[in-house]
Amino acid sequence: MKKPTVTLSAFLALGVLSMSSLRADYTVPIADPPFSLGKSIIGIEGWEHRVDAHKNEDAARLARVRWDEGRPAIILSGASIKNDFPKTEGSKARVSLRVAFLFPQANIELQQFRLLIGGAPFPEIVFQSNKDGGLGIGDGTGRKMDVLVPYSEVKSRSYYTITVLVDYDQMAYDVTISGVKADGSPLNFERKGVGFESTNPGMQGMAIITANSVRSYISQLSIESL
């Protein structure tokens, strides 16, 4: 990756992990309310600009999605936002995301969507639009990723449901990705029991960073203690 826009350490230093919210986990519906159709999500349900110098008010807006039967989604473009939700508790936690990407099929530069989750054993969920990329798990630096769905199989403007179930007792997590492949056939990816080493269970705080050329749609996002 040429120019990482953030590293996990920079991300931690920005104070993403501060305890500023009283909510348990993050289970806010992507709907109006709590957000407002046609408006930025910034300032609502804990969403903030990640960097004060980069306040693009159009970067994360709630809209009805025409090609998803008018269901609402947060549409992201050139976004750099964060949400300091409190730490998950207990021995299991689940991250669940329904996301779609619009990207060109050719002449693409390297462009990324990154969902970074503080303290997660999989530091980030990444979509990278170049031939070595795709949909997968990143190492939190924006430089290395484990591609789970290769770029050539990701369908532009089509939703993927990604679930990561973390078991702190077993010290392992399961990833599932479902949706439709670029050729229209169903995609049901599953990887179970990915081991990790951590002495500090729980996930806390997230950031979303998206390039201008990869328009992203999030219609569901939750991080829950189980």
Place this chain on the structure above:
Amino acid sequence: MILLPLSSALADYSVTTDFPGGNAMIEQSGEDTIRITPDLRDTTTAWFYWYVAVKGAEGKTLHFEVQRVAGESSMGARGPGVSVDGGKTWKWLGSDAFKEDDKKAEFSYTFGPQDKDVRFSVGMPYVPENLTQFLSAHKGNPFLQQKVLTKSSKGRDVPLLIFSNPARKAPYTVAITARNHACEMMGSYVLEGIMEGLLAEDAQGKWLRDNVDFFIVPFADYDGVADGDQGKNRAPHDHNRDYGDETIYPEIAAIKAQLPAWSAGRPLVFFDLHDPALKGEYFETLFFLENLNESLNAPLERFVSLVERDGQGLIRVSPNMIMKHGTGYNKKTSEDGPPLHASGWAGQLPNAILSTTVELAYANVSGYEVTAESARELGRDMAWALVPFLQESKKP
């Protein structure tokens, strides 16, 4: 692919252009090879439009050679458009499906057992029948009035579509022309998308129907579209160079007379929909051309940024898709006299608040595939962006 001549089979299939939009000079070379050359007719420069039907070739594999014209390619970035339903729907054969040298592009096609009539073209032809089919889905819609703009040079009725709320006179007006250059068919799908957007049962559609009257000329060179002309660079000048003082085409004379009267001083947005040349730097993208009237620059920038912000189509629009005045092929100056092209003419109207030529590539926009569907989606995005654009503009 190796083509084996079927010496026992008779060449009992036919290759024709005797249908709306048809264009080509056709030669058969041996049993299985068809040589196609765009028919320029009264176009004075090399151009690339061709559209043929192959009938009765079920089960055969035929080889096509599409000739260059004066060295210019007649094959788009994703190969030929192919339709197996008589031109209702189209697909690109694919960028890997043809090869090209400095004389011709070549591709082969294997006809299925049902393929009685397969259409091939440089693009995805859109003729009056396609519009009729689109409109039939909206028959009886009280917002839509199908009128006749004028008689064409060849005596045909030229359609004019007025979309307006019968209950009230809208505060804003939008006028759209397509096919000032007859062959530029992808613009017609953009137009369908805009019309879908203003008839849609979403918040944007409702607002548009309540606040905007639309004046739409789907085929500004109606004869050219019906007859399958290139249209572009027609002698003595083409329809998009006919908006000056010496108008010779009845459609353009009618637009110039009727549109200002119809808009009646209300704020007017004008879009003229085009496709550029086939391949290359300026041509495999999407451009919104800045107007000669500089006061319309900032509104264009705002409109395009709203398409970018709210767009949900398959082609991502961005503000660098504005072709600034004096750049690329957007180079006419006020010293060249009054503008001869549609959006230039409309931009001089005192009530114009936005006027632009939209140039959508035939097949490839910066890596995004242009198809009938993605072009319609671009139209939907433009319709959506009109809502905040007009809401922000000064109240009439």
